[in-house]
Amino acid sequence: MTVISATGNQALNTLVTATKTTATLTSATSQQQVSATQSTAVNIGQTDTTSPVYAITKPALVWERSSGDLMSSKLASNFSNAGNAARFTGLGAALLERFTTDTSSYSQSVMKQTSAQSASSAGNVAAQNQLHTKADNQISLSIKTASGALVDITLGSDDDGLGVQVNVSKGTLSDADRRALAGLAEGFQKAIDGLTAQPPKLDLSGLTKFDTSVLSSVDLHATLGTTNTQTLDFHADANTRSVKSTGIAGTVDISVDMSKRALLGTESQQKQALNSYLKQINSAGNRGNADDSLMAMFKDAFTALNSNYGDTETTYKSRGPEPVYFSLTKTDKNMMTGLADFTASISQTPVDSTNPMRPDETDTFSYQLSQASTITGTGTQDRNISQKQQSHLVASYHQSLTQGLQLNLTSDRNSQNYLYYQIDDKSESTTSMQYHKGALVSASVDQSASHLTHIQKYVKGALESDTTTPESVSKTTNLLGKLQSAWENDAPRMSFQDYLNHQTLPDLSPLVLMESDPTQLKNRF
Structure with a gap:
């Protein structure tokens, strides 16, 4: 410790330069390290004394293990920052990239020494364990290899500590396993960076890009914050992809059934359908005055889970008692x-x-979207195919009578000038195909879209108007008829069956895509 005294007229004009003293205490039993405190003592006054008036002390840092490796250096650098985004920067990628050179388990943490306990005390050990299991901010990635090995990675952070852990169990990692794990590094880090951003984002596409013949499943779980907590549960394997995220703005919940791979179309066809769904999601958000950041999370997650399908298969397994x-x-x-x-x-x-003044008028937004396909029958010669798409929007919100004016409703009637919207929209598209003795005997798509808009107008607290506007459109398209017309125009000399089997068919997939806007559906094709 350095003591500097200032006397006389120099009392308040002395520039104090403190020397830094660092020491390391090591416990042989726990292999923990404590970086000793740094302190500066300063005397200010007219008297010459050796007793400092006050001391500035920086808390000691406690390490779980020897801190001489690269990961520890990264932890030390990040720990000096505040906020999850800075604390977790680069850590996820570094932990997965580590598998290129090392397949062993690993555990490290750094925390402030907040009491007089020694480095080997039970209190420090408990605090370190909590960083790996129940930290205020916890992100965990669990990966199962096709050979049965399990890799668990955790990152934990709170006000006083930062820790990481890698655990390899239930088997050993092959070279292919190690390459596949390292290949997820960028995707894992992007997911972390998205979750810790303000507002949060769901950047999960990198976690769907893995070979299921090497890695059988990937799970990501996160809990961030103790108030206004943001949570995430993500899963991906050969048959299922799902994500559920809950935060202060709301909840996003998506599940994709990858088991019916025979349904999957070409890449361009998938892109066309995905863009169509995203357009309708945007429309629903605009119609219902949804929170922009929550809608962005929904669209990002929907895109990620419906991309990077991989190779398609040619068969469909029904879910009946007899496959x-x-x-x-x-x-x-x-x-x-x-x-x-x-x-x-x-x-x-x-x-x-x-x-x-009207507590029953709540601002809400709820939107559901789905696609379900079934195949029934006795075999490939006699089968029925159905694919149904559905959407439903229910929303309510307040809007100022003056465009661009921020609404501020109070108990004062002069503030009660607004529109109250209530929205209830539904849309559906059902495609049906029937085969008899190997021949396509019917194919059609039934579509409907409806908008119900209820608007109440208040001026100085008085209801001035109350209007309900319904819109509804339904239509049926004969897909078989369109195929037969194309056959008659393009190849009338061959049989219809040969035309279907050997010729390039007109692309009918745009006709079956659901349309949620009644006006657009009415004018479609």
């Missing part, structure tokens, strides 16, 4: 969306206190 396998032809796929079946929902946290 039956059907082959889907190019004709079948030509009349389908090309995407895997899914369920998707977004629910915004309701705001109940928007209008103190």
Whole structure:
């Protein structure tokens, strides 16, 4: 410790330069390290004394193990920063990239020494364990290899500590396993960076890009914050992809059924369907006045889970008690969306206190979107195919009478000038195909879209108008008729069956895509 005294007229004009003293205490039993405190003592006054008036002391840092490796250096650098985004920067990628040179388990943490306990005390050990299991901010990645090995990676952070852990169990890692794990490094880090961003983002596409013959499953779990907590549960394997994220703004919940791989179309067909769904999601968000950041999370997650499908298969396994396998032809796929079946929902946290004069007027937003496909029958010669798409939007919100003016509703009637919207929209598209003795005997798509808009107008607290506007459109398209017309125009000399089997067919997939806007559906094609 350095003591500097200032006397006389120099009392308040002395520039104090403190020397830094660092020491390391090591416990042989726990292999923990404590970086000793750094302190500066300063005397200010007219008297010459050796007793300092006050001391500035920086807390000691406690390390779980020897801190001479690169990961520890990264932890030390990050720990000096505040906030999850800075604390977790680069850590996820570094832990996975480590598998290129090392397959062993690893554990390290750094924390402030907050008491007089020694480095080997039970208190420090408990605090270190909590960083790896129940930290205020916890992110964990669990990966199972096709050979059965399990890799668990955790990152934990709170006000007083930062820790990482890698655990390899239930088997050993092959060279292919190690390459596949390292290949997820960028995707894992992007997911972390998205979760810790403000507002949060769901950047999960990099965690779907893995070979299921090497890695059988990937799970990501996160809990960030003790108030206004943001949580995430993500899963991906050969048959299922799912994500559920909950935070202060609301909840996003999406599940994709990858088991019916015979339904999957070409890459361009999938892109076309995905863009169509995203357009409708945007429309729903605009219609229902949804939270922009929550909608962005929903769209990002929906895109990630419906991309990077990998190779398609040619068979479909029914879920009946007696499994039956059907082959889907190019004709079948030509009349389908090309995407895997899914369920998707977004629910915004309701705001109940928007209008103190009318507490029953809440601001809400709820939207569901789904696709479900079935194949029934006795075999490939006699089968029925159905693919149903559905959406439902329910929302309510307040809007100022003056465009661009921020609404501020109070108990004062002069503030009660607004529009109150209530929205209830539904849309559906059902494609049906029937085969009899190997021949396509019917193919059609039934579609409907409805908008129900209820608007109440208040001026100085008085209801001035109350209007309900319904819009509804339904239509049926004969897909078989369109195929037959194309056959008659392009190849009338061959049989219709040969035309379906050997010729390039007109692309009918745009006709089956669901349309949520009644006006757009009415004018479609």
